[in-house]
Amino acid sequence: MRDLRTILLYQESINAIRKYFEKQDYLEYTVQILQSALPLEPNIYPFQTLWKLPAKSQKFYLSTSPEAELKKFLSLGVKNCFAISKSFRNLEGKSPLHTPEFLMLEWYRINTTTEDIKKEIKEFIVFLKNYLYSYKKLSPKPTIRFKNQLLDLENLWPDISLRHLFKIRTKSDLAQLLDDKNMFFYAKKKGYNIAPSTTWDQLFHQILLNEIEPHLPIYPFFLIDYPARISPLCSVQKTNPDFADRFELFIGRIEIANGNKEETQISKIEKSFDKEKLHRRETRSILPPLDYGFLSSLAKLKGRSVCGVGLGVERLFMLLQNIKDISILSLSTP
Amino acid sequence: MTKISTSEFQKGMFIDYNNEPHQITDFTFVNPGKGGAFVRTKLKNLKTGNVREFTYKSGEKVEEIPVVVKEMQYLYKENDKYNFMDKFTYEQYSVSKDILGNFANYIKEGDILQITIHDGTPVFLRTPKKVRLKVIEAEEAVKGSTVSGAKKVVKLETGITLAVPIFIKEGEMVAVDPESGQYLERAT
Numbered sequence: 178m179r180d181l182r183t184i185l186l187y188q189e190s191i192n193a194i195r196k197y198f199e200k201q202d203y204l205e206y207t208v209q210i211l212q213s214a215l216p217l218e219p220n221i222y223p224f225q226t227l228w229k230l231p232a233k234s235q236k237f238y239l240s241t242s243p244e245a246e247l248k249k250f251l252s253l254g255v256k257n258c259f260a261i262s263k264s265f266r267n268l269e270g271k272s273p274l275h276t277p278e279f280l281m282l283e284w285y286r287i288n289t290t291t292e293d294i295k296k297e298i299k300e301f302i303v304f305l306k307n308y309l310y311s312y313k314k315l316s317p318k319p320t321i322r323f324k325n326q327l328l329d330l331e332n333l334w335p336d337i338s339l340r341h342l343f344k345i346r347t348k349s350d351l352a353q354l355l356d357d358k359n360m361f362f363y364a365k366k367k368g369y370n371i372a373p374s375t376t377w378d379q380l381f382h383q384i385l386l387n388e389i390e391p392h393l394p395i396y397p398f399f400l401i402d403y404p405a406r407i408s409p410l411c412s413v414q415k416t417n418p419d420f421a422d423r424f425e426l427f428i429g430r431i432e433i434a435n436g437n438k439e440e441t442q443i444s445k446i447e448k449s450f451d452k453e454k455l456h457r458r459e460t461r462s463i464l465p466p467l468d469y470g471f472l473s474s475l476a477k478l479k480g481r482s483v484c485g486v487g488l489g490v491e492r493l494f495m496l497l498q499n500i501k502d503i504s505i506l507s508l509s510t511p
Numbered sequence: 512m513t514k515i516s517t518s519e520f521q522k523g524m525f526i527d528y529n530n531e532p533h534q535i536t537d538f539t540f541v542n543p544g545k546g547g548a549f550v551r552t553k554l555k556n557l558k559t560g561n562v563r564e565f566t567y568k569s570g571e572k573v574e575e576i577p578v579v580v581k582e583m584q585y586l587y588k589e590n591d592k593y594n595f596m597d598k599f600t601y602e603q604y605s606v607s608k609d610i611l612g613n614f615a616n617y618i619k620e621g622d623i624l625q626i627t628i629h630d631g632t633p634v635f636l637r638t639p640k641k642v643r644l645k646v647i648e649a650e651e652a653v654k655g656s657t658v659s660g661a662k663k664v665v666k667l668e669t670g671i672t673l674a675v676p677i678f679i680k681e682g683e684m685v686a687v688d689p690e691s692g693q694y695l696e697r698a699t
Binding site: 218220266270273385390407425 | 529539540541542543544545546547548549550551564565566567568569571572573
């Protein structure tokens with residue numbers, strides 16, 4: 178049920194997010210929603226619209242995330258920055274946790290590591306938890322109640338390796354499955370349906386969703402060791418370049434945020450964009466023009482250690498306030 | 512058998528999962544971070560009654576199981592079996608208590624219900640949203656008890672007890688939601 182109290186509290190949490198990042202000396206940037214070109218990330222499809230003028234018309238795409246604009250902002254010499262921005266994703270179904278239009282918080286730091294940024298996420302989420310307790314005139318507690326579970330947000334947030342989870346849940350070595358042939362062989366043996374159009378990353382995620390995700394712990398943790406082949410905008414791990422320097426934060430078995438060290442070698446990113454372009458042509462999917470401004474901003478950041486996090490604002494608020502359906506946060510849901 | 516895509520999934524639909532007939536009792540869309548689109552389903556095994564989750568790739572093709580939906584009249588109960596008769600062919604079918612679930616508390620002789628048959632066996636009963644039942648035992652409300660929302664417990668013709676507003680009298684009909692077991696209204 179929609180109620181004014183929840184809506185006001187949600188609006189207040191957006192103010193609190195802004196206060197937190199401004200206090201940490203982050204510069205805010207307001208992302209432009211209408212984009213004429215986008216980075217080509219696998220599985221991220223934009224909504225397209227038409228700008229009509231008497232003599233001509235031009236295609237525009239709704240922003241799918243603040244990432245490209247924030248990296249352009251950084252390349253101008255900004256140190257740390259953030260955006261709270263409406264993002265739109267096409268071809269994604271609606272669920273109690275997700276709608277095609279959602280509010281994304283994204284922030285970037287220069288000269289930092291994913292270890293530092295993990296500490297910062299925890300500090301930020303604990304801040305927001307306490308802020309909401311105080312705003313409701315309750316004394317802040319380390320715990321929250323979510324779906325009949327009591328979650329301690331102030332205890333350790335450990336790293337859990339995907340390679341380890343694959344080993345204990347599927348008895349397979351994820352490093353071996355990075356090879357197409359091995360993955361298709363393994364998935365077929367396990368009874369997964371393989372069509373001519375089935376891709377490696379579909380099988381990887383299907384195994385993850387069926388065999389690993391149901392057994393994830395409910396306490397907050399960072400899932401690490403994501404394959405580099407599905408993380409094109411992420412830098413790779415120094416000791417093992419097959420895996421990305423990336424993490425996903427899970428709390429209450431819900432994916433709350435994705436963070437990583439940014440890849441700044443544009444030749445690698447260009448290669449992944451070319452592959453994606455080919456895939457979209459073959460599947461006749463939405464193919465926006467490539468954002469070359471994004472690539473040149475990355476070139477300017479080359480050699481700098483840039484880390485960033487993307488976080489679903491509605492989802493975090495739902496977790497902190499024990500809300501089960503995202504639709505109660507807006508007055509008109511598509 | 513017909514192949515259907517996950518985009519055609521509907522709650523209550525029957526599909527083949529691991530060479531066994533299953534019913535989709537629930538489904539939702541999931542998009543893992545940086546991953547494609549998937550459909551998470553809750554599947555009930557029609558043979559064992561076990562429920563499990565399985566996540567399909569969006570657009571994946573699965574086999575739909577052929578079923579027939581028949582209008583049947585409830586006749587009588589024998590041990591844990593509920594006997595129904597096809598209204599048109601007069602064929603009789605025995606339905607197990609597992610399929611009726613909680614609805615077993617609300618069924619009475621002569622009720623007409625929709626039953627799904629797979630391979631000659633009843634596998635699913637569509638529960639009506641509302642059932643009308645007679646109150647067979649009810650205490651008289653205490654005079655002067657005017658507290659708004661006050662309730663009392665009465666016995667219904669199927670033997671089940673129900674919390675109803677105090678104005679409901681013995682012999683009256685009430686409408687009940689069999690899924691939640693809640694009183695809905697006074698029925699005529």
